[in-house]
Amino acid sequence: MMAKIVLVVERNYPPISRSNLRIIKIADVLAKTHEVILVHSGQNSGIEKKIKLEGLNYKEKKGIFEFISRLKYAKKVAKYIIDNHPNVDYLIGWNFVPNYANYLVSKKLKKVKVICDMTDFGWDFFLATHPNVFWGPFVRWIEKMECLNFPKNAYKVVVVSEFMKMELNARYNIDLNKILVMPDGVESGFKSKISKKLVRSKLGLTSKNKVVVYLGDAEVYDGLDILYNAFKDLVKEIPEARLLVVGNGRKYFQRLKKVVLNSPIKEKVIYTGWVQRHEVPNFLNAGDVGVIPSRKRLSTDAIYTFRIFEYFNIGLPVVISNLETLKTIVTNKLGRITRAGDALALKNSLYDLLSTNFKPNKKDLKKLLKKFKWSSVLKAYSSLVK
Structure with missing residues (x-):
């Protein structure tokens, strides 16, 4: 049976970049047997292969307001999905912002199944670059959402390593049976064209x-x-x-x-x-x-x-x-x-x-x-x- 799947990308697509490569590879796999819609922050790009691209033409701000801007993008994505794809069966997101958007959608569309694709502990990366105590409450909020609310709300959680799986269980009591390990992969065509x-x-x-x-x-x-x-x-x-x-x-x-x-x-x-x-x-x-x-x-x-x-x-x-x-x-x-x-x-x-x-x-x-x-x-x- 063909399912309707919406995948959310944090950055503009095309072009392919590290920030959206994984989710695009997932879309390629699922599009072989299901209806796949890829929502991203760029302009509407039409149809590519079997994947329908829907761009929201959103430009995020830089500097101190960057993360706030990205949260606004997540809310815009959530509203877009609720308004345009109320019959979606599955939502898949990569990284914090897409997973936040899918989390918001799931609070409105109760039947949708969310697959939370976690490629890292983003809150810890954020803490490393924002060690000032001013950011403490914000970092704790990110950690709570990323490692507790998103996984507990999800149908399944996909992580990139066994270490990450065990840490999610040990630190946040996420059920091991709910977590699957699927690492990032190798691009077969990633070869040098010149000597x-x-x-x-x-x-x-x-x-x-x-x-x-x-x-x-x-x-x-x-x-x-x-x-x-x-x-x-x-x-x-x-x-x-x-x-x-x-x-x-x-x-x-x-x-x-x-x-x-x-x-x-x-x-x-x-x-x-x-x-x-x-x-x-x-x-x-x-x-x-x-x-x-x-x-x-x-x-x-x-x-x-x-x-x-x-x-x-x-x-x-x-x-x-x-x-x-x-x-x-x-x-x-x-x-x-x-x-x-x-x-x-x-x-x-x-x-x-x-x-x-x-x-x-x-x-x-x-x-x-x-x-x-x-x-x-x-x-x-x-x-x-x-």
């Missing part, structure tokens, strides 16, 4: 350079400052080492960038800024090692993070912090695990891989990428919708 030699040439690099790649934005929990400290010592031992930062960020990132550009290593660090998603593999192909130097906290322990799959898809070995979820898939045949927050340990691991021209074991890498293909990890979603 390593050519992309290095465009970046001013040569074959002699040993290139460490950091991908993504950066907040304090991402540990970019730890990486900089490690890299300063690394270049003393490997003068031809370079750090390629593919991405950008807000105050934390910009402050660190300013420090680096006024330091002795400024000529050895390359910033690309944000690049189009389809170009990311090309830049990664310039690297020799991918790095994830995150600090250890609840939120970073709970996730796989897209970037590790993006590194592996290009064939890069990795150096990661000893985070509970990530360390379950990184072996000595694929890279190195270091103590979170330890710049010296990070430097030593980078030196180990770069000085030996380490390559990940092809058999192990192929097995891992196959296990985490989107089609494999999201297959169980079909069983949730009847």
Whole structure:
């Protein structure tokens, strides 16, 4: 029997970005057998494949009013669904804002089944970037909604890791039978379209350079400052080492960038800024090692993070912090695990891989990428919708 499913995306679609990739992959799976409607914040995009796109043309504010603006978007989405899809069977949301919208809808449409897709502990990420006591009550409200109200109200809760599942149960008493684990996945087409030699040439690099790649934005929990400290010592031992930062960020990132550009290593660090998603593999192909130097906290322990799959898809070995979820898939045949927050340990691991021209074991890498293909990890979603 065909069900009517509404999925809510926090950001504009298209384009595909990390902030909506997972929910779009879920939509692709479900659209094979059900009516799927994807609601997003952009303009109405018409029909794509079997998924109906409905854009609300909503522009959020930035700065201190950003989160308030996103809550307004959630309320607008909720009203839109109630008015236009009162007969919806299932609601699926990714992250706090879509899940908040679906929570509001479920209070009006009593028969709808909500699938709460939780990819992280967003409240803990927010706390890391807003440590001021002024934000305390607001953070506690986010935590209560995200980890208690949304899951308890939901028909099913989908999380990305076993660690996250057990924490939801231990901390918030969410029934284990209600929680399913479906991690983020690997994009099969995420490959470089140009040679390593050519992309290095465009970046001013040569074959002699040993290139460490950091991908993504950066907040304090991402540990970019730890990486900089490690890299300063690394270049003393490997003068031809370079750090390629593919991405950008807000105050934390910009402050660190300013420090680096006024330091002795400024000529050895390359910033690309944000690049189009389809170009990311090309830049990664310039690297020799991918790095994830995150600090250890609840939120970073709970996730796989897209970037590790993006590194592996290009064939890069990795150096990661000893985070509970990530360390379950990184072996000595694929890279190195270091103590979170330890710049010296990070430097030593980078030196180990770069000085030996380490390559990940092809058999192990192929097995891992196959296990985490989107089609494999999201297959169980079909069983949730009847």
